[in-house]
Every structure is written in C-alpha cells, then in structure tokens.
Amino acid sequence: MTYVDLVLQRLSTDGEREALVGGDTRLTRAQARDLLFRLADGLAHRGIGPGDGVAVYVGNTPEAVLLNLAVHLLGGRLVFVPPEPGPSELKALIERAEVAAVVVDPEFSTRIDGWHLQDLPRDPVERTPAPDYATVAYTGGTTGLPKLAVHRPDRTGTMDARAGLPAMNWLCNTLITHGSGASAAQIALLTGSKLVLGPSTFDADTFVRLAREEQINATIFVPPMMYEVLDHPDCPGPQFGAVIVGGSPLAPKRLRQAIEKWGPVVNQGYGMTEAYAISMMPAAEIDLDRPDTLRTVGKPNPALEVEIRDGDVWVRGPSVMEGYWGEPPLSETSDGWFNTGDMGYLDDQGYLYLNDRSKDVIVTGRTSDNVYSRLLDDFLVTLPGIRQAAAVGKPDDALGEVVHLFLVTDGQDVDVDRIRDSVVAELGELYQPRGVTIVPQLPLTKVGKVDKRQLRSLFR
Template identity: 80%
Template structure:
C-alpha cells in the first residue's frame, strides 16, 4: 500500500466536500478523484508506465497536486523541477534525470517545453495504484553542480494517517519538500488543501487564512516573519503551524507562540533526509532560552548522531542516493552527512550551529563564526527586523563578517550594533561591514539566499 491508496479512499467519501482550492479553481472530492484518474490516463496515453520518469515543472495549482499523485499511481518516477535555475541549467537537469516526458504549466513558466498540464487529462479510467514509486528532488545547487536526491515510496504518510482532517494552507511550492509534504498530509487526512500562490505574498496569506478558515499551515521562516509583521496578521486561529526548511530565530519563535499560541512546531530536515527532528511548541519554555534554540529530538524511526560536529542520519526517510551515483547503502552503510554542524544535549535535543558552507572562518587563528548564531542575536536588537551574516573575503584574515540588515527605519547605529555583538558573542563575531537593505534576497522557496549575498563580494 502507498499513500495513493489512502488518497483515493479519502476522495471516495463525501463527494461534495471541498478537497483542493487554488486561485479560481475549487474541486470537490469527487472532482479531484476524477481529475486524478484522467491525468493518469493522459500520462498512459503518452507512454508512461511503471519506472518511467516524468518531470514536473509546475506551480501551485490543484491540477499540479493531482499530477504528482497520478505519476505515483502509475508507479512512475516523479522528478520535481524547481524554479531557481536558468534555461541552460534546467535543460541539463532534465537531461541528467533521464525522463520520458516533461509536464509544464505555461502559466507558471515558459522556460521549458513539454506536455501542457492543461492538455494532459485523458479519460476517467480507474486504476489500482502501483505498489511502489520513486520521487526525485533537486538539491538546489548551493554547492557545486546540482544533484537529484532519490526517494523510494515515501512512508511519511503513515504518520499522517491518524490525523483528523483540517483546513490546510500550503505556502511553499509543491515542488519543494515542505510544499510536497503539506499536499500529501492534506490528501491523506481528507483535509481541504488551499494552495497559496506560487510566489508567496503575506497579504494573500492573511486573506486566505481568514476566508478559508485555515487551521493548519506550513511555512519556511522568512514567510512566517513576513506574516507576523503584516498589519492583518491572523490571531490564534490555528491548531497547527509547521515551520522548517531553515534556521528559526528564537525571538521570532517566541513572537509566533505569543501570537498564535503553543501550536508552532519546528521541523528539521532537507531534500536528502526528510523529517530528521521535530520540536513542538509545548516543549518550549520561555524561562529556558535554550528550548527556543533547539530543533528538537530525533524522529524515532531514524538514527541521528553527530561526528566531529557534523550531523549524520540514517533510516527510511533518508534518500537512497543521488541519481546516477552509487546508493548510500554501498558508499556509507546508509548514513548521510547533512552538512549541518550541531550537537546533542544530555536530554537528546539537537542544536544546530550552522550549515557548513555558511560558517565564516576568520581571525588570526582561523576560528569559526557560526552565522546562524549571529543572525539570531542581531534580530534581538532594537530596530532590527531581519539579519543575514555572510563571509566577506579579506586579504589579511581570509574572511571577515559582513551583515545585511532589514531595519524598521533608515537610521541605524552601526557602532551600537557592533558593540552589542562584541558584548554578547565576542570580538570574533564583530561585523566588519554592515549593509542595510529593504529586504533580504530569498530563493524561490522562501529561504534567505546567502549564496546571492556572498556573490556581491566577488
């Protein structure tokens, strides 16, 4: 049994209950089930069968969500194509993924040619779901050439099975890990899934949360910050707020809990290793600041450990390997090095210092400055709304700390900021450069784009 069996089961009851909403499209369960089968038939008519690769270059629409389920229903290999790369890199990605077809949504982007999602549906032929499928996810290309992480028949749905239905608002693209997980969670629980626009907008979120009576939502941190700062930010209407994908500033976590109540759940994971740890809001104690810095305890179905400061993970939510490369079972006994640096405390809570690529190596003795630690501290200073510390090349020291700030006003006391940093974190963390910007650059999935900030110094 795969999650598709459960989805079809949910869509076979209460036919007129709403299932999928996106833009001007509203689908009932019966309509969604019919469209899922018609999309699968359209793929079959184009020669797609078990094991065949289908690339999806689509935005946040009900049709795109059902396309994912249709490929998996047929036992195909779904390849998520992200929006970040340019045309040449996209074509190289498609070639590397060895797919049999590409499904595109021209309303989302025209950078790739392929089967138009609008023309794909065929006949409503009911099919029994294949026993297994494959999902391939692009790593984002933050270091070296982008890679494709291969996951076989994701079992996360088993954790969703007992959850009651709710009204879910998904904010990230469905071709991103958190967006895909939100869609799967909603479909397998029989929830109403509301899709935010392909490009996140805090005002639209606030409107949809109110109009659709949203009770469950999924963010990456910068999106949540924009909502918290928005004048129409919803009050405590949510039963569950899930936030993950990048580091969460403790002060912002506190603000979210104070705004929405103890419903804010942090998750730590990545494209290659899903759902590594979780930290429920009920475990956060404002009197113990360390509880706002941890990403929680390890998922009980995974093995998680630190080796020389690096976080390693093994288990069913870890990718099989990268497409075209030997599987992890052959090269590392199934273990994957996340590239994150962290440690466990005596109670089993994991704390992350930084991504290894974001560590700033500076000083006369080449010491490590953990940019996440600095980011988190800077937003506690009066007037600082967002912060991103990156390495700036320096002839004498190799690298020095440069911070980009989003502030409440144009007048920034740089000397005060530097003095505060030194007093709290030490001389090593002192920013040598400070740049005030209107907003921090984000990747298309909503994470702060530190690679783009570092490129400003090249």
C-alpha cells in the same frame, strides 16, 4: 499499500466535501478523484509507465497537486523541477534526470518545452496504484552540477501516523515542488483535509486573506514567510491549531513572537531534501521561560538513527534518500548513513541543537531556497576583471541570509551593477548578490581551499 491508496480512499468518501482550492479552482473530493484518474490516463496514453521519469515544472494549482499523484499512481519517477535555476542550470537538471517527459503549466511554459498540463487529462480510467514509485528532488551541488535526491516509499508507519491526524483546513505557502509544500499537500490529502494553495510566489497579504476567508487552522512556513506574516498589520490572531516552521535557521526571538501571537501551536521542524523529518520540536515542549527550548530542533524522529560525528549530524533511516540519481546508493557507500552537512550536538536529554552548516550553501529568499556558492563562484570568474571569487551568506533579519561576494580583481575597476545583472541573467534572481567586497586576496585553509568560514566570520 502506498500513500496513493490512502488518498484514493479519502477521496472516495463524502464526495461533495471540498478537497482542493487554488485560485479560482475549487474541487470536491469526487472531482479531485476524477481528475486524478484523467491525468493518469493522459500520461499512460503518452507512454508513461512504471519507472519512467516525469519532470514536473509546475506552480501551486490543484491540477499540479493531482499531477504529482498521477505520476506515482502509475509507478513513475516524479522529478520536481523548481523555478529558481537560471537557463543553463535548468537545462542541466533536466538532462541529468534522464526523464521520459516534461510537464509544464502555463505559468512556467515560457522557460522550458514540454507537455502542457491543461492538455493532459483524458478519460477517468480507474487504476490500482502501483506498488512502487520514486520522488526525485533537486538539491544543487558543490560541484556545480545539479544533484537529484531519490526517495522511495516510506513503509515504516510514518504514512499511517500522518493519515491518523485530524482533518483541518491547510494552507500551503511554499511550492508543491519543494519539500515543505509537498509535505503539506501529502498531509492534507492523507487526512482528508481541505488543502488551500497559496500563490506560487508567497505574498503576506494573500496569506492573511486566505487565512480569514478559508478559515485556515493549519499551515507550514519557512522562517522568512512567518516573519512577514507576523509583521503584517492584519496578522491573524490565535486561529491556528497547528503551525509548522522549518527549512532554515529560525530566530528564537521570532519563535517566541509567534507563540505569543498564536499560542502554543508552533512546531519547529528540521529536515532537508535528502532526509525528511529528521526532528521536530513539538509546541507542547516549548517553554518560554526556558530559552534553550526555543533553540533546539527537538528530539530525533524515532524512525531514524542520528549520530554526531566530529560535530556533523549524520542520519540513517526510511526518510533518508536512497542516494543521488546517477550515483551509487547510500547503502553501498556508507551503509545507509548520510552526512547532513549541518553541525550540531545532542544534549543529555536527547534534544538536537544546530550550530552551523558545514557546507557552503546559502539559504536565502522568501521561501528559504538554496544558493549553491560553488556554482556562483565558477561563473563569476568568467566575467572580465575578476580573478577569484567567493560567495557567502551574510545574515539578514528578513531573509535569513543574503548573497555577499568577495572578489579579487586584476586591478581594474569592476562595475558592480554589471556583475549583478550578469549573475541574474545566467543563474536567476535567487543568486543576485546584495553586497560586494573587493579584497587583495582570499583567505585559504591549510590545504589551500578558500576559507569561507573565515569570510562569514567577518559579519559576526
């Protein structure tokens, strides 16, 4: 049995109860179940079957949530396509994923060709869910090529544990094609909760309104979103029963503020595209009189193995990806172990603490998205007058980090505005540099690589 079977069971009972809300659309359980089968029939009619890849380039709508389910219902390979990449990276992602089809909704249809989501539904043909499926998520890569993490169904009991949670009114703040958004949608559907979808671009005003109007009592944030809500003049009071925050480093001061505002309901999670649910620091274990409990990301998931090797966090278990699409599986290359790229340690009580990322990924933006600095470095040196380039993350109170460039020029003056415009045009808004420093040379490690850790240290 997969999660799709359990979701169908939920949607088959109490049919008039609301299941999905987004924009002007409100679907009951019965309506959601009907549309799920109609979307699956539309895919099947177009030739999609077990193992076929379907790239979904969609926003936060009830139809998009059910589309994702429909792909898994048919046993397909669901490929999440995020909106952040620029044109060249987006094209490379689609080509690398080797998909049979691309489905787009109207919000994103101007950037990529594909089947339009609104044209997809056909007949409400009831189907037994396929026993296997795959989810493929974009992670980018230090080689400059997009990487695609492949996950198979988790059959270890995590699904059953989620299904056993109480029904609540969930508000999804991040895109459902991102880890936290997909997780929020799955939890809500498995528990028979009402899932309210925030806009594809987060807006604190909208969050405050929806929290009030839809009586929201459960939500998932990435830190910058939570900060904006906490700073909002109409920030909700203690109406939540569960708040989960993760996706990028969380400032202890802000976690304390959230707990003081909403009560002991704020849980700090740690995971990534390649390895879901590595750890969780439950709200009940956070003690405001013990600052260390505000820093830890909690004890590792009991279903996973976690080891610290030379300071790096390694994980193995059912929520760790099978491997990257087009590359050998982890079971062949590392006996199933995955190096998270984060540096940390476990204390005597088994709590995990993260010190720094060993990779050079910059986590930025209001949705804590990844900027892959190597991709940016390689593009910058194609611009006139730039000999060498190194992009690093500069700490920022609002966004976690912002992109800062260190450039070595050929001696002529460079137009910073032109550089910024060129980056946005090629790679997208997320890669926009917020600062530029011209240097005579870049620091190097002993093996001749650019020492980005030294560059980051200049901001401390």
